[in-house]
Amino acid sequence: MTTEPIRHARLVIIGSGPAGWTAALYAARAMLEPVVISGLQPGGQLTITTDVENYPGFAEPIQGPWLMEQMQTQAERMGTRTLHDHVSKVDFSRRPFVIETESSGRITADAVVVSTGAQAKWLNIESEERFKGYGVSACATCDGFFFRNKHVVVVGGGNTALEEALFLTNFASKVTLVHRRESFRGERILQDRVFENPKIEVVWNATIGEVIGGGKPLKVEAVKLVDTRTGQPTTLPCDGVFVAIGHQPSTELFRGQLDMRPSGYLNVRPGTTFTNVPGVFAAGDVADETYRQAVTAAGMGCMAALDAERFLAAEDSARTAA
Template sequence: MSETRHTRLLIIGSGPAGYTAAVYGTRAMLEPILVQGIQPGGQLTITTEVENWPGDTEVQGPELMVRMEEHARAAGTEIIGDHIGSLNLSSRPFTAKGESGTTYTADAVILATGAQAKWLGLPSEETFKGFGVSACATCDGFFFRGQEIVVIGGGNTAVEEALFLTNFASKVTLIHRRDELRAEKILQNRLLKHPRIETLWHHTLEEVVGSDNPRGVTGVKVRDVRDGTVSELPCTGVFVAIGHAPASELVVDQLETHNGGYVYTKPDSTSTSIDGVFAAGDITDHIFRQAVTSAGMGCMAALEAERFLASLEEPVDEVAAE
């Protein structure tokens, strides 16, 4: 049965940015509603060990997100397991329609829908996600100290990941389907001169090879695009670095975006191109993409939403008639 719910603050998304915004928004007495989306908890729910969350030497990604959700609920946030299918930002109150049939109206909106790493779509890639296959060198590179790993891609992301991984790996092989990189020249120069990086040109990833007990990567099969021959390389880690896609489908035609769909926010702010709409986390961050920076932006968004909503309630000065 369809219904309409109104809230002063609607938070769309349930990763670190969304849950942090919920805690701060609730403490500001805004009584926010948070709609979780199709993947409650976001990308951390498909991550295993997290060792860079302040206060936890090590924590499982899904466990961390459960704790964040519990914190938001304990603070008093109303959390709804729905997915927003459309969002109208043309007038206030803003209107969001959930796939459950519920319509949500709000005086302010925080977008925290995140982003998703782009994957190759291989069945073996899916099998070993979190068990040697990753899309985040900053998150998982630490686990491959002294090991041989491969990086897939040829743009800035791939080159930056390969260079970063040399801090841990004994050898990094960059696999690229062409004979030249798309990355910035300065990054290319650093990569090509690095003694622990080898570049395998004209190849694509065909299959991730590994064991089941315990589950882990032992190598990759790669295909030479020139003659179709397949060969195998030993490695224990595979980093897919072909970019990220922000989950901005709801607003890409309504808000100003940049860098392939990331929502633009004003300098030192989470404010977007529409007053009363704020963006936090990976939907706006194409540089850092870390849980801790997303949480920080969620805090900023809630504080800015609080100020915005307070400004709507300020009385208009009356000019006394003479």
Template sequence: MEREVRDIVIIGTGPAGYTAAIYTGRANLNPLVIDGYQPGGQLMITSEIENFPGFPEGIAGPELMGRMRDQAAKFNAEFVFGSVTEADLSRRPFCLTLEDGSEVLARSVIIATGANAKWLGIESEDRYRGRGVSACATCDGFFFRDSTVFVIGGGDTAMEEALYLTKFASRVVLVHRREEFRSSKIMSLRASKNPKITTMLSRTVDEILGDGQKVTGIRLKHVETGELEELPCDGVFMAIGHAPNAQMFAGQIETDDYGYIVTKKASTETSVAGVFACGDVQDYTYRQAVTAVGTGCMAAVDAERFLESIR
């Protein structure tokens, strides 16, 4: 029996994936949506969102993602739990292999697999994530007015996060494991000129301290001497980079030096016709829920037009 070929398969269920599902569902394309390893994406671990339009009182990340999922389901989006482990984009229709070994065939694919912030990997970091530990100053900086916060990292991202946080925090401490920052000179200069920013070099995070409910401090370890130092603070921001979830497409689709999927200007088209990318897997600049929603809409429209062109 000939296997069913879906018009469109959406991989990933963050804001970009759900938006693409809503739009393609309303276009009567009956999208198949593959949840991914974390249904709902990074916002599922965000306790409160205050900058998403339409929610002046704020909304919890899981609630927002639940509403998006319900809206997509309303327009006949079909959801499959699991992750794509392999993808063959060299054949038509495209073939996607799920972790249970099953295969899905598709005439078009929207990749919305997102990106993950890099973390230190210590237990206290997980314990206080969303309760003082964050990887997004733009998302959470507002909650740290008149506070002391630490930013961990030494590149341009760390400098940008630190500078942004000075809009709210009374003191920002940049911590880097090396003797010198690896950020560009202009970003390092901007940070050094800001009176709210101080630096602590040659140090790593030994532990994030808290009272069980929220962050109360940080314990740093000097790289050379091993000396431990405990300092009070209200928040810790990780700025050691992001990793796009595009490994399953390696060698088949154009990516940049950091692994982000490259899309054509003013489009979500990738280097493979019929394959589109949206959200954080192709956006290393903004990484916001609202921008992911916008590109999810774009990908849906691009995919619909592609399907019309091959009928």
């Protein structure tokens, strides 16, 4: 963590998830002396993930917060400076780029890596928050393995929900797909696969009003379903709940400055992390609408650091030649 005010940096990395810390590690090794601005949720989504079993190199499950601490320690040991602050405004229309922070004032940068991630959309009910990491999840790829031979509930009606339900049938004995309407929004081919799968049962016109459970450690035991037409509640026993109503990339800060897809994810040049603004790079979930995994985010962080290093080196060479 830095103790002196930072006024300018060769490279500023906005966001401190796997993409951000990996970018910082590679940039520090390239002697760019990167600055990581950690943001409102230091460590990203892994800080609310308990057991992580699919990050390469660990034979036993590891804790998400611990993994992020290790990434931070490694990056800082290589020379990364960490600023525990939140970015309130950026100006990518001029060089050096200008970054306004909530507490530390203005910082300028020759290059920027945006790794602000994406957040799962949640149901926003009190019991959901209580059971996050204890049977309530927003990532079947991350946590489906823990529900072998168990009954799980998936909430949603788009492609994400249909794909999650199908994926979970590889582990669960039964998947109940709960949708608030009477038809899915997802692609027809995915709907057909869901209807044909004997492990999946669909509950139409229902929402989850409460997640029910208890014990030490906490464990999901049931959900309270509420009929959207009549308001009638029913209780459905289950072992886990997967919320699959989409993700929201953390890109509002860059609207009007960086090119985005209609979904809000940042556009990057295929095969690179280059955005439409030379010197600004995007890595991790903020630019990845498809995979959204810690390991792919880390890979993109590596790419962003290498792209930034080469970009800055080319600028230095051009300046020297002139």
